[in-house]
Amino acid sequence: MNIHEYQAKQLLAQYGVAVPPGDVCTTADEAKAIAEKLFTKGEKVVVVKSQIHAGGRGKGTFKSGFQGGVKLCKTAADVYEKAKAMLGQVLVTKQTGPEGRLVSKLLVAAAPAIRKELYLAVLLDRATSRPLIMVSTEGGVDIEEVAEKTPEKIVKETIDPAVGIMPYQGRKLAVALGLKGDLIAQGAKLLLGVYKTWWECDAAMVEINPLCIIEGADGKEALVAVDAKIGLDDNALYRHKNIQEMRDLAEEAPLEIEASKFNLNYIKLDGNIACLVNGAGLAMATMDIIQHFGGLPANFLDVGGGASKDQVTAAFKIILSDPNVKGIMVNIFGGIMDCNVIATGIVAAVRETGLKLPLVVRLEGNNVLAGKKTLSESGLTIISGDSMADAAQKVVKAVGK
Amino acid sequence: MAILVTPQSKILVQGITGSFGARHTQLSLAYGTQVVAGVTPGKGGQLFENQVPIFDTVAEAARQTGATISAIFVPPPFAGDAILEAVDAGLDLVVCITEGIPVNDMVKVKRAMQGKKTRLIGPNCPGVVTPGTGKDSYGGCRIGIAPGYIHKKGNIGVVSRSGTLTYEAVWQLTCRGVGQSTCVGIGGDPVNGTSHLDIIKMFNDDPETTGIIMIGEIGGSAEEEAAEWIKMNCKKPVAGFIAGATAPPGRRMGHAGAIVSGGKGTAAAKIEAFKDAGIGIAVTPSEMADTLLKMM
Numbered sequence: 001m002n003i004h005e006y007q008a009k010q011l012l013a014q015y016g017v018a019v020p021p022g023d024v025c026t027t028a029d030e031a032k033a034i035a036e037k038l039f040t041k042g043e044k045v046v047v048v049k050s051q052i053h054a055g056g057r058g059k060g061t062f063k064s065g066f067q068g069g070v071k072l073c074k075t076a077a078d079v080y081e082k083a084k085a086m087l088g089q090v091l092v093t094k095q096t097g098p099e100g101r102l103v104s105k106l107l108v109a110a111a112p113a114i115r116k117e118l119y120l121a122v123l124l125d126r127a128t129s130r131p132l133i134m135v136s137t138e139g140g141v142d143i144e145e146v147a148e149k150t151p152e153k154i155v156k157e158t159i160d161p162a163v164g165i166m167p168y169q170g171r172k173l174a175v176a177l178g179l180k181g182d183l184i185a186q187g188a189k190l191l192l193g194v195y196k197t198w199w200e201c202d203a204a205m206v207e208i209n210p211l212c213i214i215e216g217a218d219g220k221e222a223l224v225a226v227d228a229k230i231g232l233d234d235n236a237l238y239r240h241k242n243i244q245e246m247r248d249l250a251e252e253a254p255l256e257i258e259a260s261k262f263n264l265n266y267i268k269l270d271g272n273i274a275c276l277v278n279g280a281g282l283a284m285a286t287m288d289i290i291q292h293f294g295g296l297p298a299n300f301l302d303v304g305g306g307a308s309k310d311q312v313t314a315a316f317k318i319i320l321s322d323p324n325v326k327g328i329m330v331n332i333f334g335g336i337m338d339c340n341v342i343a344t345g346i347v348a349a350v351r352e353t354g355l356k357l358p359l360v361v362r363l364e365g366n367n368v369l370a371g372k373k374t375l376s377e378s379g380l381t382i383i384s385g386d387s388m389a390d391a392a393q394k395v396v397k398a399v400g401k
Numbered sequence: 402m403a404i405l406v407t408p409q410s411k412i413l414v415q416g417i418t419g420s421f422g423a424r425h426t427q428l429s430l431a432y433g434t435q436v437v438a439g440v441t442p443g444k445g446g447q448l449f450e451n452q453v454p455i456f457d458t459v460a461e462a463a464r465q466t467g468a469t470i471s472a473i474f475v476p477p478p479f480a481g482d483a484i485l486e487a488v489d490a491g492l493d494l495v496v497c498i499t500e501g502i503p504v505n506d507m508v509k510v511k512r513a514m515q516g517k518k519t520r521l522i523g524p525n526c527p528g529v530v531t532p533g534t535g536k537d538s539y540g541g542c543r544i545g546i547a548p549g550y551i552h553k554k555g556n557i558g559v560v561s562r563s564g565t566l567t568y569e570a571v572w573q574l575t576c577r578g579v580g581q582s583t584c585v586g587i588g589g590d591p592v593n594g595t596s597h598l599d600i601i602k603m604f605n606d607d608p609e610t611t612g613i614i615m616i617g618e619i620g621g622s623a624e625e626e627a628a629e630w631i632k633m634n635c636k637k638p639v640a641g642f643i644a645g646a647t648a649p650p651g652r653r654m655g656h657a658g659a660i661v662s663g664g665k666g667t668a669a670a671k672i673e674a675f676k677d678a679g680i681g682i683a684v685t686p687s688e689m690a691d692t693l694l695k696m697m
Contacts (some may be wrong), residue, residue, distance in 0.1 A: 124504060126621045129511045129592045161505075161512045202505050235477060236503035269649060280589060281563020281618055284644040285686040291647045292685050300648065333565045333572070334548065365548050365568060388569065389687035 001232045003246045004051045006107040008230040011201055011243075012208075017193040018224045022109025024051065031083035034108040035076040042217055046073050047111040048082045050091050052101040053251040055229075060093035062086065063100060069093065072111055079108060104250065115221060117210035118177050119143055119154075120191070122198040131159040133195060135173050139210035165195040179223075183213065186223050194225075201243060202236030205229070255318050262314040264303055271296025272326040273395055274319040276312075278303050278337050286331045289388055295396035298325050307337055312345025313352060320353055327358045327399035329391055334365030343371035347378040358383060358398035362391035403531040403583040404558065404603040404610070405494060405522070406470060406542040410531075413438035413468035415459065415475055415483045417449050422474030425498075425546050426453070429472075432549040433533055433540040438462035440471075460490040472528065472544045473497040480524060481506035488519040495594070496544045497523035507592035514594070521594025527564030527586035530571075538580075547571075547584070555580015557693065558604035560597055561616035562589050562623075566644060566686065570614050573690035582610040589618070597627040605635050612638045612697050614689055615680070619645035620666050625674040632678035640681035640693035643671045 003011075006024040013019050021041070023034045035046045050057050050069035057069035062085070069091045071082040083106055092100035117140035125132035136154045138146045146153055155176040159165050170188030179187045190211075198206045207229045216222040237244050249257055259266035265280070269287075273295045277283035280302045287297040299322065303315055319325060332342050346361060362385035363371045375382050383398065385391020412429070416422040417439025427450065429436050438456055439449045445457035456462035459471065471487040473480060473495065480499040487495040502524050514521060522529060528545015530552055532538035537550035551568055553575040561567040567586050574581060585600050587593055597615060604610045613635075617624035624643065631639055646668040675682055683692040 124508070124591060126591050126623075129508055131508065161508045199505065202503055204504070233504045235501045236505065238478065239503075267649065269647075277565075279563055279565030281561070281616070281644050282565035282569065282686075284618060284648055285563075285566055285569075285642070287647040288644060289685045289687065297647060333568045364572060365551070387687050389685055392685075 001234055001237060001247055002053045002251070003230055003232065003243070004053065004105065004248065005049065005228055006051055006105070007246045008206075008228040009225065011230060012194065012197050012225055012228055015193040015197045015200070017190055017197065018222065019228070020110040020112060020224055020226060022107055024105055024107050025083070026087070026105055028080050028083040028087060031106055031108050032076050032080040035073065035079035038108070038110050039076060043110040044074070045111040046079055047071065047109055048073060048079055048086065049107040049109070050086050050103040051105040051107055052091060052096070052103060053248070054093050054095040054101060056093035056095050057091065060091045060096070063090040063092065069103065083108075102250065112212075112214040112216070112224065114210075114212045114214055114226070116213040118212070119146070119209050120194060120211045121205065121207040121209070122195055122203070123205045125158060128158060130161060131195070131198065133157045133159065133165075133169070133173060133191065135177050137178050139212070143209060159195065164199070165192055167192065183221060183223060190223050190225075197230075201230070201240060202233045204231040204233050255321060259301075259315075259318050262311050264301060264311060264315055264318070266315075266318055267300040268322060269297050269299050270324070271298045272324050273399055274298040274301070274322065274325045274328045275331060276301050276303060276315050276319065276328065277331045278307065278333065282331060282333060286329065286388065286392070289392040290329065290396065293389075293392045293396045295392070295399060298322055307342065307345070309341060309345040309348060312342060313349040316346075316349035316353055316355070320355070325357065327395050328360070329385075329395040330359070330361040331388060331391060332363050332365070334363070334368065338366050339363045339368045339371030340374055343374035346382070347374060347380060350380050350382070358395065360385050360391045360395040360398065362386070362388060402607050402609040404600070404607050405529050405583060405585065406531050406544060408433070408531065408533050408540055408542050409435065410470050410542050411435050411437045411466065411468040412470050412472055412542070412544055413440060413459065413462045413466065415440045415471055415473045415487065417441055417453070417455060417474070418444055419474055419476070423449070425474065428549065429543045432543045433535065434543045437466040437468050458490075459486045459492070463490045463492060468492070470494040470544065471496070473499055473524075475499060477501040477503070481510045484510050484521060485513055488514055488517050492519055495519055495521045496526070496528050497521065497594070498526060498528055498545050499523075500525040502590070504590070504592055507590065511592055511594070522585065523588040523590075523593060525590045526588030526593070527567055529583065529585050531583045532581055545586070547586070551575055552584065553580035555582065556609055556611040557581045558600070558607070558610040558613045559584040559616075560600040560604070560613070561586055562618055563616060563644065566616050566642070569686060570616060570689040573687070577690055577694065579690065579694065582607060591621065596623050598623065598630055601627050601631060601635065601639070605637060610637065612693050613640070614693050615639055615641045616689070617641065617643045617671055619643070619648055619668050619671070622666065624671045628674040628678040628680060631680060638681070638693060638696040640683060640689060640696060641675045642683040642686055642689050643668045643675070644686070
């Protein structure tokens with residue numbers, strides 16, 4: 001699960017990580033009120049940031065023609081104007097796709113004078129099965145480009161999960177970031193806080209880009225997380241009630257939300273051949289083989305291990321609500337799953353939805369004979385596939401007609 | 402010989418009284434597997450299906466029955482604890498079927514297992530099957546959730562991250578009259594106990610295994626590591642398939658994750674590594690068995 005920048009900053013602040021003061025709002029009046037407070041406290045510049053689950057906001061364009069989803073303002077009146085131009089509008093960035101995302105929340109925060117931009121991330125290193133902290137002096141830019149062109153500018157530190165992060169590791173990374181004097185202790189403390197956020201919230205990734213050296217109100221330099229992105233481990237959400245509440249359904253595709261209600265793993269794609277498969281690996285392979293024989297998969301859909309009749313019916317409804325779909329391939333290899341349950345579900349779903357599109361079914365595994373019998377005795381027009389390749393070729397051909 | 406397990410292996414099941422664990426224990430018993438004990442805290446002294454004694458702890462179950470291998474079916478919040486209980490009891494092998502364990506739990510488990518003799522397969526895996534010699538491979542060792550009857554005793558080793566793709570490969574082999582030495586599902590989670598490479602090394606050393614099918618998928622770099630070792634060391638033909646060539650990028654892997662693996666997570670990169678190592682590439686998942694058989 002992903003969360004918004006303002007929510008990520010709330011979590012980080014709970015672990016002592018410095019973030020610019022500010023608040024989230026849903027109306028231009030609220031934005032103005034937050035800005036007025038910040039200006040009263042002596043801030044010179046305030047930033048208005050669109051809250052969507054996608055990067056590239058600053059360089060994005062609203063469908064209204066308004067340029068930029070992140071704006072710097074020097075007066076509360078300007079904040080009001082900018083908020084008015086952004087709220088309720090659809091922002092298109094390089095990460096949103098052409099359909100863009102509706103902006104319904106803004107973060108209004110202090111925008112201190114930045115001396116230098118740095119990069120910091122915590123994630124799982126799959127090669128060692130241990131947490132990894134990555135830092136770079138090249139912040140505020142696309143880190144993948146840094147990794148490709150100047151990999152020596154990325155410094156990594158592995159954390160022993162039995163010990164947790166030690167202060168010396170924080171200092172080591174602070175020095176690697178080029179911090180000097182008082183900022184070393186400040187950087188070490190911030191790194192400890194970011195790591196703790198990652199570990200204790202069960203995050204998949206915490207990324208702070210940029211982490212900034214700013215000029216504080218007292219003229220001294222300070223370290224602040226100016227942007228923040230947190231992705232969470234879905235499997236661990238059950239033990240974080242506060243984070244569950246951060247889920248923003250408006251940021252998720254409606255069909256994917258519907259699918260998740262039935263414990264189905266569905267991802268919409270651009271093709272016209274829908275697939276319904278058990279197992280993530282087989283689901284990916286089914287998409288691959290449809291493409292191999294000249295078709296285009298309309299979705300990824302894993303019905304999981306113990307699919308019930310209701311789940312199969314729900315899966316069919318979800319698939320069919322995509323208007324691009326012109327044919328369906330069901331590919332089931334029952335290990336955990338009873339093929340007859342699937343077959344019964346298919347028959348019920350076809351009857352309930354009044355399916356007119358070509359349907360190719362390939363069943364194999366647990367109780368397969370009963371499953372095939374259920375399909376053949378249903379009186380429905382269901383094309384049977386003997387193997388994955390056979391089924392894929394048949395569905396591609398049926399859709400091509 | 403086979404690897405990891407033989408038809409003589411004695412198995413205990415953690416979570417034997419849960420519906421999932423119970424159902425697959427019944428199937429394993431029906432396959433002729435030596436399931437000698439179950440563990441459900443608080444139900445010690447009872448019998449499962451009137452034949453398998455249930456114990457309160459793994460240590461007790463192992464001591465009283467001589468079981469050296471555990472199959473874990475307990476729900477995700479308790480699975481990490483269950484694995485470490487089996488490790489503490491000094492078992493040789495733990496096969497964790499449970500799907501949905503928090504990643505950080507597995508990070509801790511893996512750290513705690515360092516230096517211990519126990520090997521972990523999984524989690525989030527279909528398990529291990531060494532087929533038997535009876536009808537529909539009856540009499541073999543089935544740990545986990547794979548359909549037993551699709552197997553056939555023979556000489557091909559199969560290793561995969563995905564359950565259903567493993568069954569697909571096994572079934573293709575069996576339909577062509579070719580049997581398997583052992584089939585291992587290592588699981589689809591980012592942190593698992595045993596890698597592709599660990600299993601490939603075992604197959605390479607197993608005199609009964611004469612060919613290997615390795616099935617991978619996008620993400621991480623375990624397939625590349627295995628390919629590199631195969632290139633230099635493997636004496637047996639290996640055929641491979643990588644799932645996910647058409648998967649949309651960025652849906653599962655975070656931004657920074659791609660950096661650590663240095664662009665190694667894509668299907669294209671993995672297929673390239675396979676080719677470079679002389680591994681036969683199955684262009685579609687329907688050709689996994691044929692690709693290997695052509696090489697042999």
